[in-house]
Amino acid sequence: MTQHDAGGSVPALRTDRLGRRYGKVWGLRDCTLEVPAGAVAALVGPNGAGKTTLLEMIIGLLEPTEGQVSVFGQASRAGTAEALARVGYVAQDHPLYRDFTVAEMLHFGRAMNPSWDQGLAQARMDALGIPLNRKIRRLSGGQQAQVSLTMALAKHAPLLVLDEPVSSLDPVARLEFMRDVMATAADHALTFLISSHVVSELERFCDWLIILTGGHVQLAGPADDLLAAHRLLTVPRATPDAELPGRTIHRTDSDRHSTVLVRTDPVALAVHSRSGWQDGPVSFEQLVMAYLQRPSTATTSDNPGPAAARPGPSTKAVTR
């Protein structure tokens, strides 16, 4: 397998000014983003940020109020069989028929999906030591998650969407599940979009990061590039944001000095830094937490894609 290439090839996923309104409230608005083929993308945001709304529109379960979703260059229309076939989905609570046996569950998958790969499904159950004749409800939480993932993989969909796949699992089952996901990602040319609350574990899983708060994308792009574009500065307390090199994302003021996480670049840093200021790299967790704690803004300037440059209608931050 090869590392994804952000430019050139058709992205696995693209959303263009995607929005969904629930009554008077926008659950998600102005969402423009791309995930390149082969990436393992993490979707992070607090509860009510619009993650599930976004994921359900991507998999074709929910119709957008505005904007559109394309998967590998093809526009998806919600509710159509072909939209559902191109995206594999593992839901948060692993909804399986609890009175089915594993074999019956796989049979159901075969009946529902024309491109179903029964060989792959059975081989995975063998490799994971999950007996085909066991009832779903007698499987452990980790095994149920594995069956859910197998159902998604056997569809042979090139894009897999996992909504909080490990939130119900204990730490060991979580590790084993993610080990399986990572090995699968290495074996097949698949693109993953994984939503998660477990920020501390994300760095090792994802190479693409999307932060969503208050119904708006706050940050999106290759994780390493995003990390390199931020620095943690220690400056005298009185220093105003305007004098700092770059845009202030998060600021902690103590008695004498302030610690500020800024989005910046080496040139701005070299030009604006003063003696006595300290600066250092930002860890993945610091970066994510800084954006999660920030009041939600309707900016789309961090989004890749041409829509970000287009002047759009002004949007207000929605209530969370």
Added chain:
Amino acid sequence: MFRFRLDGSSGVPPYLQLVHQVRQSLLLGYLREGDRLPTVKEVAADLVINPNTVVKAYRQLEHEGLAGGRPGQGTFITATSSPVPPEAHQDLRASLEGWLRAAEEAGLDDEAVTALIAVARQDLRQDLEKERVP
């Protein structure tokens, strides 16, 4: 077979940790020219990390001339390892461990140990400099 490890709390990006481990192992003689590195899938499953991270680390090693991919066979170490024999490293490491134990017993914390080593190294360098220019 060489095995990588990952320190989640170090703050060093995972791909750089992998690169550092190969560099360090070459210096210490644990890896030698011709050794095969584990496959991308093996590392991804072993450490539970994104395979793209491993690919990125291997590319960096290739770029630095330390490793090279052979089609269908894997990634192999191409650099010659440290000229210092591994036995010399072992002796030095043993005496260092003895010293670290003494420091621990004396009540020095990690930071104090690091500071002491840095100062001692600086002094030694100056002394060596003086010996060279009589």
